[in-house]
Amino acid sequence: MINKNMTESMNNKTDKLSAIKNITILADSNIASLNDFFNDAALGHLTEHRVKIITVAGRDIDAALLAEVQPDILLIRSVTKVNEALLADNNSVQFVGSATIGTDHVDQDYLASRNITFANAAGCSKHSVAQYVLTAIFTLRPQYWQQSASLTLGIIGLGNIGNTLAQYAYDLGWQVLGYDPLLPTSKTNNASLEQLLSQSDVVSLHVPLTNERNATNSKGSDYPTRHLINAAALVMMPADTMLVNSARGPVIEESALKADIERTGRQVVLDVFEHEPEIEESLLSKLAIATPHIAGYTLEGKLRGTQIIYDALCEKLTIPPTQSMSNLLPLNMFLWSELKSYPDRLPKFYDVMQDDTSLRNKAVDGQVNGADFDGLRRDYHLRREWQF
């Protein structure tokens, strides 16, 4: 059923999106500032587009809801799976926008086969996630603020986030070992996986979730990341090497990780979990820091995500974008240069232990349940991105 807080302006529509006068949008209610970007003025002030937007929880978007709403446009986050099962019986959707960097929840080949345009928000929270990783490192090992305690940071995946994290690391005078087999070797892409795992003080994961390419899965990757960090990888890492995962949960094999922490006492920081949104307390209790998939949850990161899919929709509609996140952002006083000069101000910039405590407080009867995990994310007080 449609959520009560839906807003409506019009309801008729025709077939071709750019020619449609009345556009129906079905959107995940947790996308930031939806109503500021997807309204009559922001989408149709030079045209005759009229916009009706219906918002629901992302996990409630299913084939039955699509049959009821018949949306022209679907706006989602990482919790909605978009594939043949969702769309096989639907002929209305012509554009899917995901306000996320990750795309593992979307079958892009299927969308292409149906001529449905897809856009995601590449890079939107790259600084936010890099800042999450730095916060975790400095919270657990404040000694690395000292120039004399130089750190070797291993970064697996050197796309938008991995590269941004490397820029901060260089700015701090750290050594970087990088591994990305899909990019040419470079100053940062300078190590094998084995070298990186065995020689880093901290290993941080920044890969998409991908599966193996094989006879039954031609869409897979030659360098799959599902369970990239398994027992064999963990055994290469010295016991005092910290591991941070803010990519996707299944990149680490959870059972192997639990055994590894029991064996080594390793400091492990997880923002994402193999069986998310559920987390077993037997894992949680072993982690140095645990947070509910909020590494990218800054005001700037979330608004940028909305802006990018809004711009893509305007392009699809062949109208000029008129809304900008700069109109919506309050003043930002968080300067990286200030934090570097005054490291004791870190909790004011981002107190990650508050997020850790909120998650641990949700553990009941041996686990955090999915509704509580989702609730923490839904009600998260968006922090601010530091200006680099």
Ligand SMILES: NC(=O)c1ccc[n+]([C@@H]2O[C@H](COP(=O)([O-])OP(=O)(O)OC[C@H]3O[C@@H](n4cnc5c(N)ncnc54)[C@H](O)[C@@H]3O)[C@@H](O)[C@H]2O)c1
């Ligand atoms: N926790 C969060 O809140 C959060 C926020 C944003 C993104 N993410 C996750 O982070 C991931 C990375 O984001 P990004 O913006 O850097 O993506 P990106 O696409 O810009 O970069 C990913 C990089 O990983 C590399 N890669 C792919 N397979 C690899 C492998 N087997 N080994 C090493 N490198 C490999 C790619 O070549 C690419 O350069 C996203 O896919 C998303 O799942 C999480």
Ligand SMILES: O=C(O)[C@H](O)[C@H](O)COP(=O)(O)O
């Ligand atoms: O891939 C991404 O962009 C992130 O994982 C993102 O933060 C997911 O968060 P969501 O919008 O699904 O809550």
